[in-house]
Amino acid sequence: xxxxxxxxxxxxxxxxxxxxxxxxxxxxxxxxxxxxxxxxxxxxxxxxxxxxxxxxxxxxxxxxxxxxxxxxxxxxxxxxxxxxxxxxxxxxxxxxxxxxxxxxxxxxxxxxxxxxxxxxxxxxxxxxxxxxxxxxxxxxxxxxxxxxxxxxxxxxxxxxxxxxxxxxxxxxxxxxxxxxxxxxxxxxxxxxxxxxxxxxxxxxxxxxxxxxxxxxxxxxxxxxxxxxxxxxxxxxxxxxxxxxxxxxxxxxxxxxxxxxxxxxxxxxxxxxxxxxxxxxxxxxxxxxxxxxxxxxxxxxxxxxxxxxxxxxxxx
Amino acid sequence: xxxxxxxxxxxxxxxxxxxxxxxxxxxxxxxxxxxxxxxxxxxxxxxxxxxxxxxxxxxxxxxxxxxxxxxxxxxxxxxxxxxxxxxxxxxxxxxxxxxxxxxxxxxxxxxxxxxxxxxxxxxxxxxxxxxxxxxxxxxxxxxxxxxxxxxxxxxxxxxxxxxxxxxxxxxxxxxxxxxxxxxxxxxxxxxxxxxxxxxxxxxxxxxxxxxxxxxxxxxxxxxxxxxxxxxxxxxxxxxxxxxxxxxxxxxxxxxxxxxxxxxxxxxxxxxxxxxxxxxxxxxxxxxxxxx
Amino acid sequence: xxxxxxxxxxxxxxxxxxxxxxxxxxxxxxxxxxxxxxxxxxxxxxxxxxxxxxxxxxxxxxxxxxxxxxxxxxxxxxxxxxxxxxxxxxxxxxxxxxxxxxxxxxxxxxxxxxxxxxxxxxxxxxxxxxxxxxxxxxxxxxxxxxxxxxxxxxxxxxxxxxxxxxxxxxxxxxxxxxxxxxxxxxxxxxxxxxxxxxxxxxxxxxxxxxxxxxxxxxxxxxxxxxxxxxxxxxxxxxxxxxx
Numbered sequence: 001x002x003x004x005x006x007x008x009x010x011x012x013x014x015x016x017x018x019x020x021x022x023x024x025x026x027x028x029x030x031x032x033x034x035x036x037x038x039x040x041x042x043x044x045x046x047x048x049x050x051x052x053x054x055x056x057x058x059x060x061x062x063x064x065x066x067x068x069x070x071x072x073x074x075x076x077x078x079x080x081x082x083x084x085x086x087x088x089x090x091x092x093x094x095x096x097x098x099x100x101x102x103x104x105x106x107x108x109x110x111x112x113x114x115x116x117x118x119x120x121x122x123x124x125x126x127x128x129x130x131x132x133x134x135x136x137x138x139x140x141x142x143x144x145x146x147x148x149x150x151x152x153x154x155x156x157x158x159x160x161x162x163x164x165x166x167x168x169x170x171x172x173x174x175x176x177x178x179x180x181x182x183x184x185x186x187x188x189x190x191x192x193x194x195x196x197x198x199x200x201x202x203x204x205x206x207x208x209x210x211x212x213x214x215x216x217x218x219x220x221x222x223x224x225x226x227x228x229x230x231x232x233x234x235x236x237x238x239x240x241x242x243x244x245x246x247x248x249x250x251x252x253x254x255x256x257x258x259x260x261x262x263x264x265x266x267x268x269x270x271x272x273x274x275x276x277x278x279x280x281x282x283x284x285x286x287x288x289x290x291x292x293x294x295x296x297x298x299x300x301x302x303x304x305x306x307x308x309x310x311x312x313x314x315x
Numbered sequence: 316x317x318x319x320x321x322x323x324x325x326x327x328x329x330x331x332x333x334x335x336x337x338x339x340x341x342x343x344x345x346x347x348x349x350x351x352x353x354x355x356x357x358x359x360x361x362x363x364x365x366x367x368x369x370x371x372x373x374x375x376x377x378x379x380x381x382x383x384x385x386x387x388x389x390x391x392x393x394x395x396x397x398x399x400x401x402x403x404x405x406x407x408x409x410x411x412x413x414x415x416x417x418x419x420x421x422x423x424x425x426x427x428x429x430x431x432x433x434x435x436x437x438x439x440x441x442x443x444x445x446x447x448x449x450x451x452x453x454x455x456x457x458x459x460x461x462x463x464x465x466x467x468x469x470x471x472x473x474x475x476x477x478x479x480x481x482x483x484x485x486x487x488x489x490x491x492x493x494x495x496x497x498x499x500x501x502x503x504x505x506x507x508x509x510x511x512x513x514x515x516x517x518x519x520x521x522x523x524x525x526x527x528x529x530x531x532x533x534x535x536x537x538x539x540x541x542x543x544x545x546x547x548x549x550x551x552x553x554x555x556x557x558x559x560x561x562x563x564x565x566x567x568x569x570x571x572x573x574x575x576x577x578x579x580x581x582x583x584x585x586x587x588x589x590x591x592x593x594x595x596x597x598x599x600x601x602x603x604x605x606x
Numbered sequence: 607x608x609x610x611x612x613x614x615x616x617x618x619x620x621x622x623x624x625x626x627x628x629x630x631x632x633x634x635x636x637x638x639x640x641x642x643x644x645x646x647x648x649x650x651x652x653x654x655x656x657x658x659x660x661x662x663x664x665x666x667x668x669x670x671x672x673x674x675x676x677x678x679x680x681x682x683x684x685x686x687x688x689x690x691x692x693x694x695x696x697x698x699x700x701x702x703x704x705x706x707x708x709x710x711x712x713x714x715x716x717x718x719x720x721x722x723x724x725x726x727x728x729x730x731x732x733x734x735x736x737x738x739x740x741x742x743x744x745x746x747x748x749x750x751x752x753x754x755x756x757x758x759x760x761x762x763x764x765x766x767x768x769x770x771x772x773x774x775x776x777x778x779x780x781x782x783x784x785x786x787x788x789x790x791x792x793x794x795x796x797x798x799x800x801x802x803x804x805x806x807x808x809x810x811x812x813x814x815x816x817x818x819x820x821x822x823x824x825x826x827x828x829x830x831x832x833x834x835x836x837x838x839x840x841x842x843x844x845x846x847x848x849x
Contacts, residue, residue: 199714
């Protein structure tokens with residue numbers, strides 16, 4: 001299926017889902033689904049640099065927070081609406097990915113991973129001390145009283161926007177995966193030295209991958225301030241985002257665009273249920289344990305099982 | 316803000332005392348990452364674990380936390396050995412250590428933190444020791460014993476490890492494994508066994524350092540994360556695997572943090588180690604004292 | 607005198623206090639077949655790494671087709687026409703054998719040869735047929751036998767459409783018939799006018815294949831010339847049999 005066709009199908013499916021969801025009576029669905037969709041975007045974005053290119057990013061939360069706080073800053077400074085802050089936040093996060101990549105992707109993957117964690121902490125400290133966006137006390141971003149498109153409540157709009165953004169992230173990931181660049185990234189992941197010797201401009205591709213990955217992670221965060229009408233650094237930079245964006249592709253499968261989607265929907269839904277029935281600490285424990293179990297026992301994830309099963313059927 | 320000599324000197328002293336402690340915290344990473352090339356990003360988790368174990372024994376029986384940690388260090392040693400075994404079988408052997416090994420240790424870090432939250436909650440815990448509230452005064456200079464005692468034991472531990480590595484057969488085998496595993500095999504020594512023991516040693520130091528930590532400051536489960544940047548910053552700045560480098564880099568970091576805290580406010584302190592790490596990685600990855 | 611394709615002049619490489627290469631000179635002409643021999647640790651791989659850009663030499667100059675390539679990253683050198691195989695094969699394990707060849711075809715060969723995207727697969731199959739891996743085109747590249755992995759290494763280097771190919775100990779540890787397979791593969795390059803530097807310990811292959819032989823001992827080139835003369839050279843004999 002060509003990229004264009006897939007994009008059209010994805011857009012159609014997204015619009016259909018957004019429209020059909022309006023029939024759901026349970027209001028809780030929209031907040032829960034918002035979170036799951038958030039993870040779909042984060043996981044898909046993370047996987048571009050993680051699964052496709054082989055470089056682990058521990059600082060997903062930072063990119064997410066960049067998107068969120070760009071919305072906050074632009075809202076406070078110029079009262080700019082989501083329509084503007086979404087691309088703006090995406091761009092700023094992309095720049096952060098570019099910067100981090102440029103500085104540290106020349107080194108071994110290990111150092112990039114540690115640097116990404118370092119960046120998250122530095123940015124967190126910076127935001128905590130930045131009073132314009134509320135600092136440690138947090139910031140209020142009130143949902144507009146007028147909800148566009150005649151939707152009943154603002155969360156419905158946020159949800160629909162997230163569905164579209166998730167579709168966009170999947171389209172981008174798939175396009176990269178199937179392109180020449182995607183092959184180059186896979187070569188880098190498999191053996192960077194051999195890739196370089198085969199003519200692949202490894203540094204350029206790695207930086208590209210980090211930029212796109214960062215941008216999409218930032219995109220996931222741009223609507224977040226409106227979600228609860230309130231944002232503060234600890235929740236925006238929550239380690240939960242970083243862990244989940246690694247665990248979900250790992251569990252779903254890191255080699256293709258479908259893996260993060262599967263992982264995010266499955267794990268995200270499980271977490272929503274556990275959060276409500278047990279507690280959020282247990283929730284995180286489950287994610288952590290699943291992460292460790294999958295990485296040691298089933299490193300290719302669910303897609304890997306499917307692939308192995310298919311190979312066995314062939315014989 | 317006027318800078319009195321007393322303020323300055325006390326900042327220096329606090330920085331040096333802290334630096335000694337940071338060396339103890341980081342020496343394990345110098346071994347596991349600097350020499351064995353294992354990216355144990357979960358190292359701080361074992362430090363915090365050490366803190367909590369010291370807390371439990373101290374609150375139950377009143378024993379001195381540092382003595383407790385040293386007495387229980389064999390447990391951490393065994394834990395480290397077991398952890399390395401899993402790491403080796405699942406990742407190193409298969410050549411997957413870069414991506415999956417990292418994710419593995421990240422998971423361990425995360426699980427440890429969450430379990431501690433579930434068991435102990437997010438309240439700060441502290442210990443009672445004989446010297447916790449005493450401060451020596453020399454003129455205008457303050458020497459809080461809660462910093463001095465860990466400092467002395469830390470430096471002793473780090474120097475002890477350096478001597479151990481250079482003067483014992485096992486220690487030299489560890490240094491050798493960092494350089495040439497094949498040669499080691501040809502000498503009839505199993506590099507995997509050496510690495511396993513060395514990794515056990517690194518976790519043991521983490522457990523002991525945990526006791527230092529809870530003597531110096533109150534502890535709660537998520538503190539571990541702040542130390543990730545610190546230990547790797549010290550290791551990288553110190554030149555990856557050089558114990559003396561670790562010691563010096565730890566002092567540099569301790570001073571930097573102390574000065575930042577004194578003159579800019581403590582809320583900026585976490586950014587210092589991570590910022591220094593980023594800068595080092597970006598501009599001088601071989602470290603200040605690197606090979 | 608015909609223009610040198612590769613010119614290595616006065617290349618010195620040090621690792622801390624240890625000098626791996628000492629003022630090495632080497633010239634390879636277009637289409638020439640050069641054998642590079644020397645005891646283990648003599649610096650052959652270091653020299654290859656310097657030529658290809660994996661390492662930077664402290665002194666000396668490396669020219670390819672007259673241009674100084676010392677500042678060029680490895681991938682640019684490959685695109686200019688300088689390809690290598692690795693001593694320990696490094697296949698792209700997540701890809702099939704055929705897909706392994708797509709990488710150099712897409713990223714190196716296309717830089718200096720018209721290759722339409724839809725022709726890439728055909729071109730890859732063509733190369734696989736030439737090296738005898740056509741029936742394994744869809745196989746996972748991680749599960750190959752040793753000799754097939756060596757063939758894939760060389761096929762990948764060939765897929766970059768190089769003007770000079772460096773074969774780094776492709777025959778090490780292979781049986782006699784497997785050595786012949788690799789030799790036949792490399793001899794094909796002769797017909798295409800591709801220059802080859804063959805680094806080997808299998809002397810019969812070196813003698814059969816090379817027009818010229820250079821000898822590296824302890825980082826220095828001690829001999830360079832006609833294969834028969836080299837083999838009779840007392841210094842060379844001493845270096846190999848030891849003292």
